[in-house]
Amino acid sequence: MTDIYSKPPGLLDEKLPDVLMRIVSELHDVAYLIERVEPQLLEVGGAAVLQSPDSMKVLQGIDLAVQKTRGLAEYIDTITSTIPDEWTVDVSTALSLVKLADMHKALSQGLRHGHSQPLSKTAGDFDLF
Numbered sequence: 001m002t003d004i005y006s007k008p009p010g011l012l013d014e015k016l017p018d019v020l021m022r023i024v025s026e027l028h029d030v031a032y033l034i035e036r037v038e039p040q041l042l043e044v045g046g047a048a049v050l051q052s053p054d055s056m057k058v059l060q061g062i063d064l065a066v067q068k069t070r071g072l073a074e075y076i077d078t079i080t081s082t083i084p085d086e087w088t089v090d091v092s093t094a095l096s097l098v099k100l101a102d103m104h105k106a107l108s109q110g111l112r113h114g115h116s117q118p119l120s121k122t123a124g125d126f127d128l129f
Helices: 016-035 037-045 053-080 092-097 101-108
Strands: 013-015 088-090
Touching: 013 016, 016 037, 016 053, 016 088, 037 053
Parallel strands: none
Antiparallel strands: 013 088
């Protein structure tokens, strides 16, 4: 009888905790990027933004998106500490679904520490390539 859960190791098998920690890092980056939207909206809209109930709902939605994204990152970070290093996962199928080159690179290459988004750049700064 063949054990359907046993398979020979693939080329893109990686330790599950390492993969999850890279996802945690990406989620922190997403939260940071979402968080940067709110001050820009306030700057563009001025004080009138705070007077509009619809605008307040949008700003509260931004705050909620940041909280949920950080909460997911912390949840995954917490459960990752209980996963044995021996557990591996074939990431080839998942990586084929990631379309953004930078995210594909971040998720497919080793564990990163910190966040990929530069904290020193101000709004309007961009890199030409």
